[in-house]
Amino acid sequence: MSNKQQNILAPKTEFTEFGGPIGGLFVSVATPFFSYLLFFFCNEQVGCSVLPTYPAAIWQQMVQGIRESIFDTTAFAIYFGWYAFVVACWAILPGKWVKGSELRTGIRLDYKLNAFNTLVASFIAFGAYVYVRGPAAGAILYDHWPGLVTASLVNAIIQSLYVYALSFQEEKLLAKGGNTGNHLFDWFIGRELNPRIGSFDIKTFNELRPGMILWGLLDFSCACHQYVSRKGGLTDSMVLVVLFHTWYIVDALFNEESIFTQMDITTDGFGFMLSVGDLTWVPFVYSLQARFLAFMPNELGYLATAAILFLNLTGYYIFRTANSEKDEFRKGGNPKNLKSMTTSSGRKLITSGWWGRSRHPNYFGDWIMALSWCLPTGFLTPIPYFYIFFFVVLLTHRQLRDDEACKEKYGKDWDKYQKLVPSRIIPYVY
Incomplete structure (x- = not known):
């Protein structure tokens, strides 16, 4: 070789x-x-x-x-x-x-x-x-x-x-x-x-x-x-x-x-x-x-059931619409007329829609869903909430790894993109 x-x-x-x-x-x-x-x-x-x-x-x-x-x-x-x-x-x-x-x-x-x-x-x-x-x-x-x-x-x-x-x-x-x-x-x-x-x-x-x-x-x-x-x-x-x-x-x-x-x-x-x-x-x-x-x-009762169901649907909506925007854009489609910036390599990075609000909006939706999965267990013990604590650590670590990989891939263009989309996961918060 x-x-x-x-x-x-x-x-x-x-x-x-x-x-x-x-x-x-x-x-x-x-x-x-x-x-x-x-x-x-x-x-x-x-x-x-x-x-x-x-x-x-x-x-x-x-x-x-x-x-x-x-x-x-x-x-x-x-x-x-x-x-x-x-x-x-x-x-x-x-x-x-x-x-x-x-x-x-x-x-x-x-x-x-x-x-x-x-x-x-x-x-x-x-x-x-x-x-x-x-x-x-x-x-x-x-x-x-x-x-x-x-x-x-x-x-x-x-x-x-x-x-x-x-x-x-x-x-x-x-x-x-x-x-x-x-x-x-x-x-x-x-x-x-x-x-x-x-x-x-x-x-x-x-x-x-x-x-x-x-x-x-x-x-x-x-x-x-x-x-x-x-x-x-x-x-x-x-x-x-x-x-x-x-x-x-x-x-x-x-x-x-x-x-x-x-x-x-x-x-x-x-x-x-x-x-x-x-x-x-x-x-x-x-x-x-x-x-x-x-x-x-x-x-749970009707009220708590309805509230948890609404929380889950909110998380799923963010998760699925964000992923759909990304998948459609990568396939060459753009039904929502999303804005983007073109890198020196010719690749495009989305700067509007969910991906204009944060660099990983699908993770935000995942976190909301994770919380809705834990809430039905009540508050007798925190052990059933282990999943959401683990998931916060997992996705935060994955976001850091992904940002490092993108920095290596796009160079200075990634710095420009981060200024356009400063939030990592939670829009306007983190």
């Missing part, structure tokens, strides 16, 4: 993100730890308190629970059967093939879009199972929660090790941030930009399908548990949470093509960070409110 090819395909990483190897190690340990902790500190047996009455007993339960979950063969069979089902749906169900964003090599990879079809098939299959076997059977995912967490972690570790080993083959296109030479950090952040098995793209597949859809199924299972424990009927809070989450998931998979412009796809390699995030963190942490309400039912 010539030096020129080497610089294009495998440039040496000069700057490490996430605190380098030490930060990568911390996140690699903290993500599984908190995935378990949120279950064992907040469940039907011990309640859901930040300062539990018997903390030593909870730690013992956590250690014992992890041991038992490792040998939960039912959970492993369910999880890996589920993952095989989703892969089969990708291969069998119809879907159109589209081109992704242009890579450094000048090529554009082909992707099969049928995530929404997979979602529909999965929801129908789960609904049929509950209809035939009853709500008690539908609670099976809720009943095997820690075992499913363990199975997902095993899957994440196996995949991250596989793609890391695969990345050392000749002429692999590496992510700019994943070629430091430090094995731990490169495994964590991801060396190869687009690891594939034939036309099966591992990163984009995991980004939306197995974790996102499983998140919805876990919510349904939590609702089944509440229905059985109450001997019929669901609380208005559970209905709201499941409705909000399901709509978010449906929207994401229906608009599958929009992920090709996201930083996860365009910039980051596929390593343990994305693998464990997609396969473990998303389904088992994002469903925290539904799991809480499964054993701590909360009745």
